[in-house]
Amino acid sequence: xxRQPWSExxxxxxxxxxxxxxxxxxxxxxxxxxxDRLRAExxxxxxxxxPDFLRDYFAVASDDYEDFGHKLIVAVAASKxxxxxxxxxxxxxxxxxxxxxxxxxxxxxxxxxxxxxxMIANRGDMxxxxxxxxxxxxxxAGLPLTLHPLPASGERDGVRGLxxxxxxRDYGAYLKSFSVAHRLGDDRIIAAAKYNLDHAPSFEEFSxx
Numbered sequence: 757x758x759r760q761p762w763s764e765x766x767x768x769x770x771x772x773x774x775x776x777x778x779x780x781x782x783x784x785x786x787x788x789x790x791x792d793r794l795r796a797e798x799x800x801x802x803x804x805x806x807p808d809f810l811r812d813y814f815a816v817a818s819d820d821y822e823d824f825g826h827k828l829i830v831a832v833a834a835s836k837x838x839x840x841x842x843x844x845x846x847x848x849x850x851x852x853x854x855x856x857x858x859x860x861x862x863x864x865x866x867x868x869x870x871x872x873x874x875m876i877a878n879r880g881d882m883x884x885x886x887x888x889x890x891x892x893x894x895x896x897a898g899l900p901l902t903l904h905p906l907p908a909s910g911e912r913d914g915v916r917g918l919x920x921x922x923x924x925r926d927y928g929a930y931l932k933s934f935s936v937a938h939r940l941g942d943d944r945i946i947a948a949a950k951y952n953l954d955h956a957p958s959f960e961e962f963s964x965x
Contacts (some may be wrong), residue, residue, distance in 0.1 A: 768844075770798055777804070778799065779817065781812040791859075792858060796854040814897035817831035817857055821863060821865060821890070825893070827853070829855070829886070830852060830856040830895075838850050866890065879948055880953075889936060892940060895939070895940075926959065
């Protein structure tokens with residue numbers, strides 16, 4: 757009686773499913789369209805150990821670019837964490853991507869310009885930075901790239917090291933820019949994110965409740 761609900765450990769085990777549980781990609785798409793998180797989790801329980809699971813997981817996450825492509829960005833991040841935690845923690849980690857997929861729907865169109873050049877021109881503002889993060893997620897996920905090719909890297913700006921800072925100021929965009937810049941081979945991404953960190957309005961006072 758004295759234990760608060762938030763003190764309980766999270767349920768990490770997959771839900772029970774029967775032999776009729778569908779595992780095709782359209783079942784996940786229908787779950788997302790209906791905003792049915794529990795139905796999507798049953799699909800995940802059916803599929804997450806399959807060798808071709810990530811193909812369908814990423815494909816559905818990439819169907820919707822709403823909220824700056826966060827569905828695919830979160831799905832890719834969840835898959836990386838799952839590879840670290842192994843089978844025991846894989847389901848609990850991968851369902852984070854499903855929660856993002858089923859939480860909202862939209863009709864936003866992904867950018868089709870040179871996203872890195874746009875981020876640099878906009879000095880790392882949140883919207884253009886997330887277009888780069890989404891492009892990076894598409895590459896990691898092995899999805900067809902519809903954006904213009906990345907330009908050849910220019911002069912390296914000498915940005916090195918990763919100082920500790922208040923993540924809430926820019927939702928961690930500067931932190932993420934280091935790994936993305938490394939994969940895409942363009943340190944200008946870091947410089948643009950640093951400018952945004954130093955000059956843009958801080959999100960620290962914003963309430964997400």
